[in-house]
Amino acid sequence: MGGCLALLALVAFASVALGAKPLPVDEVWRALTAPTGTDADAVVRELRVPRTLLGLLAGAALGVAGAVMQALTRNPLADPGLLGVNAGAAAAVVSAISFLSVTSLSQLVWWAMAGAAVVALLVHALGGGRRATPVRLALAGTAATAALHGYVNGVQLLDTAALDRMRFWTVGSLASATTDVVVQILPFLTAGFLLTAAVARPLNALALGEDSARSLGANLNRTRLLSLLVVTLLCGAATAACGPIVFVGLMVPHLVRAVTGPDLRWSLPYCAVLAPVLLLGSDVLGRLVARPSELQVGIVTALIGGPLFIHLVRRARRTVTL
Numbered sequence: 637m638g639g640c641l642a643l644l645a646l647v648a649f650a651s652v653a654l655g656a657k658p659l660p661v662d663e664v665w666r667a668l669t670a671p672t673g674t675d676a677d678a679v680v681r682e683l684r685v686p687r688t689l690l691g692l693l694a695g696a697a698l699g700v701a702g703a704v705m706q707a708l709t710r711n712p713l714a715d716p717g718l719l720g721v722n723a724g725a726a727a728a729v730v731s732a733i734s735f736l737s738v739t740s741l742s743q744l745v746w747w748a749m750a751g752a753a754v755v756a757l758l759v760h761a762l763g764g765g766r767r768a769t770p771v772r773l774a775l776a777g778t779a780a781t782a783a784l785h786g787y788v789n790g791v792q793l794l795d796t797a798a799l800d801r802m803r804f805w806t807v808g809s810l811a812s813a814t815t816d817v818v819v820q821i822l823p824f825l826t827a828g829f830l831l832t833a834a835v836a837r838p839l840n841a842l843a844l845g846e847d848s849a850r851s852l853g854a855n856l857n858r859t860r861l862l863s864l865l866v867v868t869l870l871c872g873a874a875t876a877a878c879g880p881i882v883f884v885g886l887m888v889p890h891l892v893r894a895v896t897g898p899d900l901r902w903s904l905p906y907c908a909v910l911a912p913v914l915l916l917g918s919d920v921l922g923r924l925v926a927r928p929s930e931l932q933v934g935i936v937t938a939l940i941g942g943p944l945f946i947h948l949v950r951r952a953r954r955t956v957t958l
Contacts, residue, residue, distance in 0.1 A: 640909045644692075651688040651916045652680060656928050690813035691916040691933075694878050697825050697870035699911025700832055700904055702885025703892070704870075707839040707900055708863040709774055715886045716871040719777040719864065722880040723784035724755025725872060730788050730802055734795040742816050745876040749824065752872030755780055760864050773860075808881035808934020810919050821873040828869030829908075835862045836900040843898060881934045883941025884911055890944075914940075 653664045659676055666672075667680035701716040708714075717723070728751025732738040738747065762776035792799040838859040841852045850856065871885070888911040889903065896902040915933065918940065922931035 637906070637909070640906065640913070644909055644913050647913050647916045647920070648688055648692065650920050651691060652684045654920050655679070655684060655923050656930055686815050686818055687810045687813040687919070688916065689815075689818050690877060691810050691919055692912045693818065693821065693825055694810075694874040694881070695884060695912030695915035696908040697828065697874040698881065698884040698915070699888040699892075699907035700829065701867045701870040701874075702911075703889040703900065703904055703907045704832060704835065704839065704863050704866050705885065706889055707843060708860065708867075710843065711774065712890065714774070715882070716867055717781065717880065717882070717885075719773065719867055720755040720759050720780035720784065721752045721868055721871045722875050723781040723788070724751040724753075725749070725875040726788050726802075726880065727751050727755070727784045729876075730791050733802060734791050742814075742820060745817060745820050748876030749872050752875060753868055755784065756864055756868040756872070760861065773864075808879040808937070809932040810878055810915075811930065811932070813877070817877050821877050824869045824873040828866050828873070831862055831866045831869070832904060835859055835866060836904060839863065839900055840898075879934060881915070881937055883937050883944070884915055887941050887944055888914060 652668070653659065653661055657679060659679065663676050664680055667674075667677040668685075671677040671681060698716065702714075705716050705719070706712055706714045725748035728747045729744050731751075732744060732747040738744060759773065759776045759780050762780070763772040788802075792802060838855070841848065842856065842859060844852075846856060874881070888907050892903045892906040892910060896906055915937070918936040919933040922933055922936045925931060
């Protein structure tokens, strides 16, 4: 864990120091510790620091949500978007833009959170409510996601202004980060992380099977509902601020389990540290390879995660065949 934290600190400093505008390291350090009002100070403190903070929070949220999602569905290929959270946030954002002419990112964050919460509750109800099972939740989430994606595409085709405003958000980016956005999502993330600590032990019991979990004293309905709430809070807040960033919640739990094993009491803290490393590292890479412009972080994580996902599917298929 000490090594992981050191790596996170290194990547976070790289996120502040590197970007489309080259800045000497000593100038970056001076801007952080003793600002004098120069242009470099404005770039570092007003643009890169909020961007780095958002990357740290969103990365931790996506990594932890992915681990909880995979434990809840007992599916190692599950992604936080499986419950329709990303699609619900996107549907709410495109509705606010097209029908209410909302343009402020600080307002869109609240719309996205509301859409994510409504769709998560709908998926839980469609999945059977108290009788929900991992398979029912996955099927309900897939159906809701498909329907909402069709709605979002339809609205964008009919409203070119909504299409232009949504294009940047749907790719997934940290470029529009501000201190206000970070402050607005912080309460949701804090609540999500606190609830995660409460569901770690019963989710460990659920991994042994429903009968074994009941014999160990786990309340299955409460565990599923709280886990659903955790994924909604964490993934919904991250999606609201950054757009739908894929594969972070899928890749990091796999890498972490190879080190810690399946015990969520160990894997969740590692996911919270290593997921921001992946997200911020991808963001820095996207800024460097496309100077003076930048490649959005959602594109970079998709390019990295696509081949890994194919590898995981092929490995799972070989395991089933054997």
